[in-house]
Amino acid sequence: MSLGDFSRSKAFTLGVELELQIVNRHDYDLAPGAADLLRLVARHPMAADVKPEITSSMIELSTGVCERHPEVIAQLLEVRDVLVACAEQQNLRLCGGGTHAFQDWSKRRIYDTPRFHHVSQLYGYLSKQFTVFGQHVHIGCPSPDQALWLLHAMSRYVPQVIALSASSPYVQGSDTGFQSARLNSVFAFPMSGRAPYTLTWQGFQAYFEKMTRTGVVESMKDFYWDIRPKPEFGTIEVRVMDTPLGVEQAAAIAAYLQCVARWLLLERPFEPQEDDYLAYTYNRFQACRFGLDGVVVDPRTAEHQSLRAQIAQTLRDVELHAIELHAERGLALIRAQLASGHGSDANWLRAVHAREQYLPELVRQQCLRFEGHDG
């Protein structure tokens, strides 16, 4: 399969995808209910779309192409309410969070499509261990070269959005100590990590052709990069976030990325360099492990700074763009998150578990959060 042309899309348009957990209402383990849910969801016309994912206890919702944060939040709330109502009819429940706290990966079933069976056969246990739930944000770019420039310029904001979305402290029944343990599952894939450093579409096409010739990949879908170009949509797709516990947080993170993208492309505050990636995996680890309290390093200045302080600085940098994009409500949520004591969803999960000492109950309260009842 060839890479194809890069579609043109309107600059700074937004699309949000959320992978959700489907759990039963009995012991709150993951439940293979995607098909049952989709059958009912199909009866409701909506702006957003709902699709199956690789395991049958996961479902993915995606907004249409949105211009602004208010539109994103409206679409997410609409699809959330439909999904919650349909799930209740099938005795299922939905929740956010990057991992399920106590599921056993060996019990997961692969959703019945040829591609999913193929992926499952190729990656073996990795594909089931990959039962993790992420948020993806698409940002529209009018030209492919701009897309690649933006992709590499945004790499320094990857740790920030990891910390803002972190919601996966528990894996297979234990506290991992990480704020986002989900990304550790993603890093196990051979094609994960960062995109190759090239700032022109021509260069990228050459890379892609060399890779397909080796037979290791056949389409963009085989790359599990943190940020990857999506030529069909004419977007870049940021894929490092955990699915937050509530859709409001998901919309806020999308708005944050949109403001950063607009600021970077219009003001060009710096030019990306290959050396930006020197500390990339270290910084990403800090974000996964410690969340907002992680300390990241700027490879150019060798300056160390907490992610909390860095995000506060970014919020000041993009202030005018936030007004232009009507993103203030979203960014206000992030400001509140920085100011609050517990901060991330991961810490909220730990606080609930400290109180309840019972992981099924934790998942139930996660469901309440997703449904919009603040637990």
Place this chain on the structure above:
Amino acid sequence: MSFPESLWALAGSPWDLRPDTLLGVALLLIAAALLGELVWRTLRWPRMIGYVSVGTLLALLGTGADPGAPALRLVVDIALALLLFETGARLNLRWLAANPWLLATGLAESLLAALAVYFTARSLGLDAQTAAVLGLIAMSVSPAVVLRVVGECGAAGQVTERLIALTALNTLLAVLGIQALSAGWLLSDPETWQAALPAVALALLGSLLLGAALGAVVAWIGRRLDLRDDNAVLLLLGFVLLSLVLAKTLQLSTLLVPLLAGLWLRNRSDRPWVWPRHFGSAGGMLVLVLFVAVGSASSPLDHPQALGIAAALLAARWAAKGLAVFALARPSGLSWRQAASLSACLLPMSATAWVLAVDFAATHPAAAPALMPVLLTMLALVELVGPLLLLYALRYAGELDPPAQSARAPSPPGATP
């Protein structure tokens, strides 16, 4: 006396459970456990098929369970109480409110099955009283078989969830229906109705109260101890036993109390409760004995004259239940494939029906001669077919654990279509 005969005499009826006949019980346990393992390893059938088969062999040899034996009855009651408690704890009333078509399915399949069995029985020449009792008992799908097969095979999915919910609902309706019928007969007798009225009212109220009390105790324990822990499970087992003793002493329904306790626990709060299946290995052994005992209650050959009627009643019952499920499949959110699977799953009848019939016959001895042969033959006919059908129906719906992944080395994506 030759050696095998003397051994046989020493074993005696395995259901006496006296020390001098313990050999029989021991051999029985060994045989059931071995056969259970054999069918699991060779055919991937649930182990309970092995247990029931041992019971069937006993029935064919003429050493069936005597429902009157107090020790055996106690074991059956405890095992059934555990299973009914688990079943009740899976019926979420909020689900029935959120999906009224599911509630309609449950009511329709119970009612249609009762009517179908009643009219089929009448048309085959049974008297109205017997037909009514058979109709009410036939509403219930065996919670024992359903929970055991689902648990052993790790079934999960929409059909499994609905099967358990429908089973809990139709068992509740059957138990209440039989109690109402039994009470109605006592009350319609001009000699006894004054004496019977308070007793009947108290029995129902008492079952409700005791069930709620047991449910509340389990919830109380569950908030303080981890119910997955061995010691907490022993505590639970103790309380279930205690409530059973109380129910027996107060002449309450030993079926209704645990079922309501489970229902109370599930619906009083939204909190998830998790405990080991059948309350761990102690409960597991009781359940084994339950399946062997009920399997041995009768063989299809015991009452050859009832075979035709029993088969006709089963067919009418199954068709009625299937009809209700299919008619409401789409509005309630099932695919046709799932509806077919769920319909097939509603065949099993087992321990609950047996206990309902035995207790009814004890209260109304005049009804026994017409009732028991037909009912026992019905149970004997489905005791092996029911669980197997359940297994294959759940597999057809794709709700069993997938087979182990092949060890074949995968090829890279470029090399595959």
